[in-house]
Amino acid sequence: MIKFMRILLFLFVVELGFCGYLVAKRLSRPLPVLPDAEFVDPLMMADYRELASQAEKGSSKEWVKLGQALLGQGYYSYAENCFRQAVKNDPTDGLAQASYAFCLERTGRTQASTREYEKLEPLLGKKSTAFANKKHLLYATGRNYLREENAAEAEKKFRQNVDFQPADYQLAKLLVRSGQAESALSIIERNLEQSPRSLNFLALQAQALETLGRESEAKQAAEKVERALEIIPLNFNTELVKPYSVRHGIEKEVEAYNHLIKRNDMDHLAEKLEEIFTLLEDRPMPQYKATLVSMIEVEFQRKNPERILMLIDKLKEHGVEDADLLQFKAGAYILSGEMEKAVPLLQRVLKMSPTIEVHQTLANYYEQQNDTEKRDYHQAKMALLYAMIAYRNNQLPAAEEAIQRAVKLNSRDPQAWFYYAETKRHLGDLKAAQTAYKQCIELNPNHGRALRELERLTAGKDASD
């Protein structure tokens, strides 16, 4: 019996100790801190409370989830607290560590941020996502040194990150700005071999060449900048934060709507938008405008002009009056067969934000009215806009075809002649270019760019590529 008593006593002590430990642990657990409810959208706050309660009981993962939810809405300091706790719970959690360093960076504590980024080195994998590999880490620390105006350390970090284009760009830029343009050029040219139409490297090349006094080559590089479309990402913040921003609150509902769009079921989309609109409750948020605009688009597909006009009035009450709104209104009148009301609205849209679509609508209208002059005017503008897009996308043959159409339809437009000349010049037809610049100048004697290019061509200084 005594032996049994001893066993019971032993069990009691162990149990008491263990339960005491659990109670003590529970009493001393870290608390997640949430932003004041006054500053948070109510839908978001409900999600935060739920996540906070999970984090309070949970492990590193729950703290990371809460941190990401806060980070997604820009509550950097609150998110920082969560990621710090997550790292404390699990020091091998690279995502938590990177996010912690990121929060320090975004709140201006660059030195502390750099120290935390550097701790990541042994934890990093080979993922290509933002802040999840060594290249991003080195780049982030390099940028921190730039913010501290510590050129030497920044250069060191970028040099350790060879072949990562954003780092190469920053290094080359540092070199150009510190009078080492010649050294920068070798980095720039290496990257241009890889990405010949890189806007960033072409612009930097133009700067470097100008610094070195190589004017003609600088001009050539600058010309290419105008038709360069490839942009190297130099800031990965949005890439990191964006996915978190759509996980909770009203953004989650908007994201759900975006997924529904693929189904193309307009009634279902209208229902979902109505649901979102009810959730918004007239709160002044950008989603209010965005939801109303989506509702108008859906009603357009449902061919419901009365409702479109009602929704436009709501947008106006919200202080929105722009070209899109005018175009929607015109669309409603087109749906209800009131072209005479739509046309003046479309003409106002063209004054504000000319588009191929609006010119097309007006061209079709004037075609029906047998007004060939106005039809040709709008068709010429359509062709010009198409040519301008193709030109800037460096699709010169497509640009040439469109611009020829534009000048044929309306030979009184100096802008069309300018793009005709530009396209011809880049295609190597200098004679045609020269004639077209002259046409442009005849119609607009103050067209500065045409005057400059004509002067260059006349002097035999063509800079086309």
Next chain:
Amino acid sequence: MSLKARSIILICLIIFIPIVTWRILPGLPSLGQPPEIFSGGTSYPESQLKFKRVTVGPKPVGLPLMTNVQILDFNDDGQNDIIGCDAGRGTVSLFTKKGEESWEEEVLLRDLAAPAHATVVDIDEDGDQDIIVSILGNLLPDDRVIGRVELYERKENEYVRHVILDDVRRVADVQPGDCDGDLDLAVAVFGYSRGAVLWLENRGNLQFRDHELLRAPGTIHVPVADFDGDGDLDIAAIVSQDEEELWAFENLGKGQFKKRRLWMTINLDLGSAGLISADLDQDGDQDLILPAGDNLEDLDAYPQPYHGCLWFENKGNWEFEPHRISDLGGTYAADVGDLDGDGDLDVVLVSMTNDWYDPKTASVVWLENDGKQNFQTWQIDNKPIHLVTVAVGDLNGNGDGDIVAGGLNLRKPFQRIGRISAWLNLRKETP
């Protein structure tokens, strides 16, 4: 107590302790102190010079997107008015005083695609005020060729629209100045990844010829002044985005300009947000004042330690010495005026992105000049927030500098929202 009874008690305890623990554990509060949450926001001592905040025009609805406010006597009646550009509504409005503390809005121009700035000037020198509008085409980042300069020629009671510059990227500012014997225009093409500084040569009959002075993305403002004191007007420009460079274009005469980079920083996140010229130290030459605090490239902006205001003291011979005169987080605009009536020029700053989750942080401050360009920062207000444009001038005709500011409500929190607000200087009413 018998051994048996003790055993029974122990057995009961052994059974109940885990059950009780399991039951009460979730409900136990944490006795730990919540960690302190960092705030990088800036706040300052309350201004001893008192101001009264009033709303200009109608009450704000939705999320107003004001891009520019100015104080000037538009209708030449001897009383200052307010001109405001509203990118949300696509308008330029005139606000005239009606009563002690209220202003009536009259929309002067509409159907403008995101106007960034309105320059009121008699460009055709016919004795009335024309308006030149810098058209962004889109308020949000956009590198397409969607900018314009639109000139609205005053004719009797209407404005006649002339597009004087087209086929350019987003235009952020136009400033007039006589560079060659008539009123020409300096133009800041902000663009996004590509931008420029242009000079529009006045060729008469509202015709202008464009000349390129610099290619640089994110050119915001182009103040025109005689920076080198040689009697002709020069142009300055601030280039933002990742460049952060201050440029000047020295007028050499006959339409020729020499470009000079006055200053730069490798801090790609400085966030230059504007540029004004003023003789801040009143030594007879034009200095430059640079508010810095834009970080709209992030989904959610945050004040940074390098934000604030730089005064570039003109030392002559194209040397400008930078002095950091404020650390206001998210500083977006600056203007100067003698607020305290002591004869020197003070500076007013507004913030777009202070730490708005800390309600103490400042949205409007003034920097009191002690006469030797030592500045003491005083907080005027903490609301409305998201302010991007400010002007100083006498609004109520009492001779003191009042303040007007406009809000661009693009970012969270969507609270303490304003469209145009004024702070009336109560210096003469304070005993």
